[in-house]
Amino acid sequence: LAIILYDLVGADDRRFSPFCWRARMALAHKGLDFETRPTRFTEIGRIADGSQNRVPVIEDGAQMVADSWTIAEHLETAYPQRPSLFGDTGGKHLARFVKHWVEAIVQPAIITLVVKDVYDRVLPEDKDYFRRSREGRFGKSLEDVQSGRDERRAALSRALTPLRLLLQEQPFIGGEGPLFADYITFGALQWPRVASPFRLVNDDDPIAAWFERCLDLHGGVGRAMPAAA
Amino acid sequence: LAIILYDLVGADDRRFSPFCWRARMALAHKGLDFETRPTRFTEIGRIADGSQNRVPVIEDGAQMVADSWTIAEHLETAYPQRPSLFGDTGGKHLARFVKHWVEAIVQPAIITLVVKDVYDRVLPEDKDYFRRSREGRFGKSLEDVQSGRDERRAALSRALTPLRLLLQEQPFIGGEGPLFADYITFGALQWPRVASPFRLVNDDDPIAAWFERCLDLHGGVGRAMPAAA
Numbered sequence: 001l002a003i004i005l006y007d008l009v010g011a012d013d014r015r016f017s018p019f020c021w022r023a024r025m026a027l028a029h030k031g032l033d034f035e036t037r038p039t040r041f042t043e044i045g046r047i048a049d050g051s052q053n054r055v056p057v058i059e060d061g062a063q064m065v066a067d068s069w070t071i072a073e074h075l076e077t078a079y080p081q082r083p084s085l086f087g088d089t090g091g092k093h094l095a096r097f098v099k100h101w102v103e104a105i106v107q108p109a110i111i112t113l114v115v116k117d118v119y120d121r122v123l124p125e126d127k128d129y130f131r132r133s134r135e136g137r138f139g140k141s142l143e144d145v146q147s148g149r150d151e152r153r154a155a156l157s158r159a160l161t162p163l164r165l166l167l168q169e170q171p172f173i174g175g176e177g178p179l180f181a182d183y184i185t186f187g188a189l190q191w192p193r194v195a196s197p198f199r200l201v202n203d204d205d206p207i208a209a210w211f212e213r214c215l216d217l218h219g220g221v222g223r224a225m226p227a228a229a
Numbered sequence: 230l231a232i233i234l235y236d237l238v239g240a241d242d243r244r245f246s247p248f249c250w251r252a253r254m255a256l257a258h259k260g261l262d263f264e265t266r267p268t269r270f271t272e273i274g275r276i277a278d279g280s281q282n283r284v285p286v287i288e289d290g291a292q293m294v295a296d297s298w299t300i301a302e303h304l305e306t307a308y309p310q311r312p313s314l315f316g317d318t319g320g321k322h323l324a325r326f327v328k329h330w331v332e333a334i335v336q337p338a339i340i341t342l343v344v345k346d347v348y349d350r351v352l353p354e355d356k357d358y359f360r361r362s363r364e365g366r367f368g369k370s371l372e373d374v375q376s377g378r379d380e381r382r383a384a385l386s387r388a389l390t391p392l393r394l395l396l397q398e399q400p401f402i403g404g405e406g407p408l409f410a411d412y413i414t415f416g417a418l419q420w421p422r423v424a425s426p427f428r429l430v431n432d433d434d435p436i437a438a439w440f441e442r443c444l445d446l447h448g449g450v451g452r453a454m455p456a457a458a
């Protein structure tokens with residue numbers, strides 16, 4: 001029985017949620033059968049018993065698991081014979097540190113660069129919700145949040161320095177191969193790739209080469225999702 | 230035979246180098262016998278065969294090892310039966326990511342807050358060297374670099390957010406106990422503790438509580454060094 005992944009969807013079947021990408025890459029890493037259920041922002045409350053308010057959520061047989069971190073832990077525990085997402089105990093601490101770095105520093109920097117572009121690509125039924133919730137959070141219009149992004153792009157690049165230096169030494173955050181820490185960071189960059197034509201990282205940046213490697217992982221599950229034009 | 234650690238020294242026998250603190254905590258973590266050799270900036274070139282230009286350097290029997298990361302790797306390889314500095318392979322990746330984060334983000338933010346205070350505490354013989362080299366790097370006077378630090382302190386606090394969030398979940402970066410990743414970060418904060426009276430972190434910050442735990446580790450080797458008044 002395939003695992004079901006409730007996956008945020010935008011217009012043209014675009015899947016851009018960084019957190020859903022973490023879960024999807026984790027499922028692919030484990031080599032598990034799964035199918036995605038495209039879920040609009042305003043449909044999340046209708047998943048199963050209606051107790052969920054964020055995606056990703058997975059259904060693995062009778063078990064429902066929410067939150068990308070908890071999903072990774074579930075997969076690691078339930079499928080210990082499959083390739084590990086953490087490598088070992090220390091690898092879990094790596095993923096945890098990277099998670100906080102991505103969520104506190106990287107994703108907040110990215111959202112201000114692309115939020116209006118994301119809005120343009122959410123489904124018509126979700127547009128009101130998206131604009132209202134995000135404008136409430138930022139205290140200004142999506143257009144104002146995104147404006148002047150060319151200057152802020154350099155700040156993102158500086159914030160990514162630790163990752164850049166690491167990837168000058170080794171092909172993945174997890175070392176020779178990818179671990180969940182890679183997928184957390186990959187999700188943060190797959191999100192703008194799918195939802196915005198704005199280029200965040202220069203082609204000659206070691207981060208761009210790593211991102212291309214990630215897109216090719218597990219049969220190219222990341223690359224199969226088209227980049228925004 | 231005790232291992233010798235060449236350790237940067239300031240006035241009043243202050244040891245403030247963040248990199249030397251990494252090495253010293255690593256030696257203490259391993260429970261190894263070691264003695265420190267206080268070394269002035271302008272004496273580094275006289276260590277052993279004169280090939281060194283930075284500290285820490287250790288002499289472990291016939292072996293001379295330079296660079297705090299290489300020292301940690303050496304200790305891990307040479308003393309595998311002692312408590313591990315990396316925990317396991319994934320823990321080494323954790324330490325590597327944290328190292329780049331500390332060196333690219335944290336330490337560059339800290340140096341602008343305390344560089345003049347550090348200058349005030351280097352030995353008279355080192356003052357010219359310290360001022361010249363640092364002012365060359367910054368392109369302005371030490372006084373100008375440090376001025377206006379009260380505003381920049383908030384930027385450091387924001388940069389430390391990933392660490393703060395992590396330490397709300399677990400007592401050490403390495404999980405239940407400290408690993409080399411903790412010592413890398415500890416070194417970055419022990420440096421201003423020893424070399425400046427300026428308070429970088431609020432008392433109620435989870436980072437402050439973690440730092441206090443680190444000061445108490447291994448018989449209080451960190452706390453034994455007095456804070457700057």
